[in-house]
Amino acid sequence: MKVTIIPVTPFQQNCSLLSCEETGKAAVIDPGGDLDLILRRLEESNAVLEKIFVTHGHVDHAAGVAELSRRMAVPVEGPHHDDQYWIDALGEHGREYGFEWAEPFTPDRWLVQGDKVQFGNVIMDVHHCPGHTPGHVVYYHQAMKLAFVGDVLFCGSIGRTDFPGGDYETLIRSITQKLWPLGNDVQFVSGHGPVSSFGLERQTNPYVSDRELAKSGGWGLH
Ligand SMILES: [Zn+2]
Ligand SMILES: [Zn+2]
Numbered sequence: 001m002k003v004t005i006i007p008v009t010p011f012q013q014n015c016s017l018l019s020c021e022e023t024g025k026a027a028v029i030d031p032g033g034d035l036d037l038i039l040r041r042l043e044e045s046n047a048v049l050e051k052i053f054v055t056h057g058h059v060d061h062a063a064g065v066a067e068l069s070r071r072m073a074v075p076v077e078g079p080h081h082d083d084q085y086w087i088d089a090l091g092e093h094g095r096e097y098g099f100e101w102a103e104p105f106t107p108d109r110w111l112v113q114g115d116k117v118q119f120g121n122v123i124m125d126v127h128h129c130p131g132h133t134p135g136h137v138v139y140y141h142q143a144m145k146l147a148f149v150g151d152v153l154f155c156g157s158i159g160r161t162d163f164p165g166g167d168y169e170t171l172i173r174s175i176t177q178k179l180w181p182l183g184n185d186v187q188f189v190s191g192h193g194p195v196s197s198f199g200l201e202r203q204t205n206p207y208v209s210d211r212e213l214a215k216s217g218g219w220g221l222h
Helices: 035-045 065-073 081-088 090-097 166-183 198-204 210-215
Strands: 002-008 013-019 025-029 048-053 116-119 122-128 136-140 146-150 189-190
Touching: 002 035, 013 035, 013 189, 025 035, 025 116, 025 210, 035 065, 048 065, 048 116, 081 146, 122 166, 136 166, 146 166
Parallel strands: 025 048, 146 189
Antiparallel strands: 002 013, 013 025, 116 122, 122 136, 136 146
16 A cells, blocks of 8 residues: 655645555545645546545544545545534534535444455554544554554644543543554554654653653553
């Protein structure tokens, strides 16, 4: 699988264009906006778009999903059903943030913990990681040891939990119980900012390093 990261929208949200080298099929994760730019990269890749995957219902990640799905006639998978209220509010939040293209949609498939998604010959595992939003999902490619974590975890930070439906303890649990077990050598693309690895974050992240969590009574398990 080939991965192209395309920062989109004024929020510089990391949309990912994935292509399957064996079949020439492609998928896009989190087309929040700048669809012309995404479609240009798709054209350059010579791959055919097969699916759209969504990590969560926030406007910078999901505002362009409806239009891209309609324009390319491809289905939408994810996030988890618990993010429905965010997706329903996309139009309203779009107007608030100046994302005039934002439109609600209904995914062709809601995802749950343990699901697998596929495009071309590429299969990724789905991990339900609530906390930033209740229906946030993470996509994990085992062979490449590469995770697409949206706004759950960043290089040096973690997702905000002050939105309606956010919860700090839940987010810490998602990170330590769903992401860390995948391995220290797993690299991740987050919703904003540079690529990092779980191992590096366990050493250096001021919110979720092993040292920091040990101080706060161990792994946020409450
Ligand atoms: Zn978000
Ligand atoms: Zn975001």
